[in-house]
Amino acid sequence: MRRALYACGLAIVFGQGGFAADEKVAAASGADAAALKYHDGTADGKKSMAGAGPMITFGAPAGTKIGAIRFHGSRYGVPKAPEESFLVYVLSGDQKKVLHTELVPYSTIERGDESWITVKFKEPVEVPQRFWVAFDFRAHQTKGVYVSYDSSSEGKNSRVGLPGIKATETKDKADWMVEAVPAQ
Numbered sequence: 001m002r003r004a005l006y007a008c009g010l011a012i013v014f015g016q017g018g019f020a021a022d023e024k025v026a027a028a029s030g031a032d033a034a035a036l037k038y039h040d041g042t043a044d045g046k047k048s049m050a051g052a053g054p055m056i057t058f059g060a061p062a063g064t065k066i067g068a069i070r071f072h073g074s075r076y077g078v079p080k081a082p083e084e085s086f087l088v089y090v091l092s093g094d095q096k097k098v099l100h101t102e103l104v105p106y107s108t109i110e111r112g113d114e115s116w117i118t119v120k121f122k123e124p125v126e127v128p129q130r131f132w133v134a135f136d137f138r139a140h141q142t143k144g145v146y147v148s149y150d151s152s153s154e155g156k157n158s159r160v161g162l163p164g165i166k167a168t169e170t171k172d173k174a175d176w177m178v179e180a181v182p183a184q
Contacts, residue, residue, distance in 0.1 A: 035070065035179035036060060038157050043072060043148035044174060046114060053135040054147045054176040055159040055167055057093070060131070065124035066090065067183030069102075069133055071176070072148040074114045081107040086137045086145070088119050089163055093130030098163050100125040106143075114148050124183035133178055136162055149174035 036058040047054075054071075069088055075081060083106075090100040104119050137145040149158070151174040158175040161167030170176075 035181045037177075037179040038153040038175040039072075039150035039177045040152040042150060042152075043114060043177060044151045045172060046073065046146040046148045047172075048076065048137070048139050048144040048146050049160060050139045050141075050144070052160045052165065053137060053139075053162055054178065055091075055095075055132055055134040055161050056176045056178045057130065057132045057157050057159075058127075058180050059129060060127055060180070060182075062129055063126065065126050065183040066121065066180050067124045068118050068120045068181040070116055070118045070179040070181060071135070072114055072116055073109065073146050073177075075106065075109040075111045075145050077111070077143040079111060081105070081109070081111070082143055083107075084138070086135065089132075089134040089136070090125050090127060091132040091134060091163060093128055093132070095132055095161075095163070095167060099127065099131065109145055114146065118181075127180075131180075133180060134162060148177040150177055151175075 085103040085105050088102040088104060089098055091098055100121070102119060102121055109117050135147070139145065149170070149172055151172065153175045155170045155173040155175050158170050159167035160170060
């Protein structure tokens with residue numbers, strides 16, 4: 001079975017042997033069209049996890065640089081954001097190598113209703129053709145982040161884990177609403 005992910009003006013076609021970049025038939029428009037993603041824009045639920053975090057894999061043409069990560073979610077806990085940061089990791093395709101770590105202030109995320117949060121990297125990160133994005137919100141009962149998920153892609157690209165911890169499949173058969181945004 002082959003599926004296409006449209007991003008960066010290309011169709012990334014997934015098949016049994018990985019993926020191949022083909023020219024996109026229709027022109028992309030807007031920032032959302034350029035992002036690597038697996039969701040249809042509608043959240044089917046949300047989760048927070050202590051001791052682990054949401055992870056999602058992407059495929060990209062060789063030489064792609066990622067300038068930001070976007071995710072749909074919200075902060076929970078005390079009204080004032082903790083004066084600490086959470087971590088966003090970019091990992092190799094085999095999840096064994098951390099390619100980039102970004103510290104992000106908790107105050108970046110609003111408490112309450114879910115919305116899109118953009119984490120801009122200080123410098124664009126060149127990614128391999130297969131890579132993972134993982135989040136460590138250092139969550140517990142009174143502090144954390146809910147990340148939305150979408151079941152339209154059956155969860156084939158998402159896991160729960162952290163660098164150095166064996167990733168497990170999501171129980172909801174859904175993919176995290178996370179996007180890798182190519183650098184401009």
